[in-house]
Amino acid sequence: MELVIADNRTEAGVLAGRIMADHVRRGARAIGLATGSSPLGAYQELIRQHREDELSFRGVQAFLLDEYIGLPEGHPQSYAQFIRDEFTSHVDFTDSDVHSPDGRAADIPAAAADYERMIAATGRISVQILGIGANGHLGFNEPGSSLRSRTRVKTLTPKTRADNARFFEGDLTQVPTHVLTQGLGTISDADHLVMIATGAGKADAVAAAVEGPVSAFCPASILQMHPHVTVIVDPAAATNLK
Numbered sequence: 001m002e003l004v005i006a007d008n009r010t011e012a013g014v015l016a017g018r019i020m021a022d023h024v025r026r027g028a029r030a031i032g033l034a035t036g037s038s039p040l041g042a043y044q045e046l047i048r049q050h051r052e053d054e055l056s057f058r059g060v061q062a063f064l065l066d067e068y069i070g071l072p073e074g075h076p077q078s079y080a081q082f083i084r085d086e087f088t089s090h091v092d093f094t095d096s097d098v099h100s101p102d103g104r105a106a107d108i109p110a111a112a113a114d115y116e117r118m119i120a121a122t123g124r125i126s127v128q129i130l131g132i133g134a135n136g137h138l139g140f141n142e143p144g145s146s147l148r149s150r151t152r153v154k155t156l157t158p159k160t161r162a163d164n165a166r167f168f169e170g171d172l173t174q175v176p177t178h179v180l181t182q183g184l185g186t187i188s189d190a191d192h193l194v195m196i197a198t199g200a201g202k203a204d205a206v207a208a209a210v211e212g213p214v215s216a217f218c219p220a221s222i223l224q225m226h227p228h229v230t231v232i233v234d235p236a237a238a239t240n241l242k
């Protein structure tokens with residue numbers, strides 16, 4: 001595992017974006033995207049390279065980690081819409097090449113299985129950008145998730161719903177209770193995992209993920225079992241590392 005302590009949040013985003021851009025320039029067929037606030041700086045760097053340095057995403061497939069269940073199509077906080085607004089509509093991705101689990105499907109387990117099949121049919125995901133929850137979740141694999149899990153429905157913990165209420169105008173009642181998420185096994189199939197964490201609120205989770213025991217109680221600790229991981233943190237998120 002490579003651990004990079006960037007000078008600040010902006011530099012952390014630029015470094016993560018550069019790693020993703022390198023994979024795309026080297027011919028990645030598929031890349032994995034995360035939502036939430038952590039990867040936004042990386043997406044800004046990718047948008048900059050698209051505008052200024054001819055970085056192109058034509059023909060690249062993108063797979064989101066997760067999606068809320070039950071939000072209507074086009075809801076600004078549905079992850080499919082979020083990634084369009086924050087990243088893919090600003091570069092030359094074709095909408096049909098950007099995939100997310102179908103959180104509106106009538107048959108949710110079938111939608112989960114379909115998503116696994118779609119990823120497998122595309123081949124390997126070259127690089128997967130990741131954030132980390134304050135409770136150590138990866139994707140929406142909350143503590144207690146099986147380390148070999150595949151895409152499936154999960155119930156969000158009260159902590160994660162409270163953390164994400166900021167995206168729903170602070171109204172906890174609007175935050176969905178269930179999600180579809182790639183499993184820890186699915187995430188581990190990507191060639192290169194790049195996790196970005198900034199701010200003091202992530203310091204405990206980063207220390208547990210990087211230096212703690214590998215355990216379902218800190219799902220992000222699976223990073224320790226993967227052959228190619230880059231963790232990029234700012235000084236505040238690095239505070240509890242030994």
Ligand code: F6R
Nearest residue numbers: 034035036037038131132133139
């Ligand atoms: C989002 C996701 C989550 C977030 C995590 C951190 O697709 O899978 O694991 O990465 O909740 O969220 P932020 O970055 O908003 O602190």
